[in-house]
Amino acid sequence: MNVRTSLDTLATVESPQVGHAAHHHAHDDGSKTLFGFWVYLMTDCLIFATLFATFGVLVDNVAGGPSGKQLFDLPYVGGETLLLLVSSFTFGLASLAMHAGDRAKVLNWLVITFVLGAGFIGMEVKEFAHLVADGAGPDRSAFLSAYFTLVGTHGLHVTAGLVWLAVMMHQTLHFGLDDVVKRRLACLSLFWHFLDLVWVCVFTVVYLRGAI
C-alpha cells in the first residue's frame, strides 16, 4: 500500500499537467473511468442483443418483398468488413503510440482510423440509398424494418465514434498526451474495438446467414 501511495504521489508530482488532470478528477488514476465505460459498453451490448433478437424473429417476414438473399451483395459487405477491421487495428497502433508517448504517431494513426471509419460509413450510406431506391426501404417489410434498425444502429454508433475521433484528434493536438486525453483515448479505443465486435455479429447473422 505504501509503495503504491508513494508512487501515485510521485506520478502526481512528475506530471506537468497536474492542474489540468486534478481539476477534472482528483485522485483518480483513470482505471475507474475505464471500468465504468466498459460497463456502459455492456449495456450497449444489450441494446444490440434486443435488436438482433428482433431481427431473428422478423427475418422471414418479407411480406412478399425481397429477402436478404436477393438484396445483399456479399463482396461489397466484405469490403465494408475489411475497412472496419483494418481501422480497429490502426486504432490499436494509436494506443501503442499513446503508451509510448509519441504524439505525432498517435495523430497519424487516428487520422488513418478516421479515414477508414468514414469509408465504412460512406459504403453503408450508399448501400442503404441503393436499397431505398430499389423499393427495399425500411417500410417495405418487417424484415427490412428490422434490418435497417439493426444495421443502422451500428452505423450510428460508428458515426458517433467518428465525431469522438475528430474531437480527440483536436485534443491530442492542443493539449498533448496528458492524463485526461490519455484516459479519453483509452475509452474511445474500447468503443472502437467494441464496434468491430458487433460488426462480426452483423456480417455473420445478417449478411452471411441471409445469403444461405
Place this chain on the structure above:
Amino acid sequence: MAGARASTHAAHGDSHSSMTTYVVGFILSLVLTALSFAAIMAGVLPKDMMMPAITVLAVIQLVVQLVFFLHLGAAPEQRNNTVVFILTTLLIAAVVGLSLWVMHNANVNMMPTQMSPAAAQMKF
C-alpha cells in the same frame, strides 16, 4: 514492484498490449473473416454445414478480438472487465435465445392463417 506495475497498467486499461498482440489479433481476424465469407461464397461446403461453420468462425473471432484488442483475460487488472462481460453474455443469451424460442412457438401454434379455431382448440 509487481503491484506498482499492475496499477500502472490498470491506469492505462491496457495490460499485455504490444505490437505483437495487435498484429496477431489482426491477422487471426483477417483469416477468420476470409474463412466466413469463403464458407458461404466458395460453394464448397454443403448447405446444411454453412450455418454451423459461420457461427463457429464468428464465435472464435469474437474471442480473438476480446482477448487481443479489448484485452480481456484472467490477470488481476483484467478480471473486473472479464466478469462483467461474462455476466452480460448470460443476459444476451437469455434475451436472444428466449425471444427466438417464444416467438417461434407463437408462430407455430398461433398463426391464424395456418390454423382454424377448431384446430387450435384441439391443442388443449
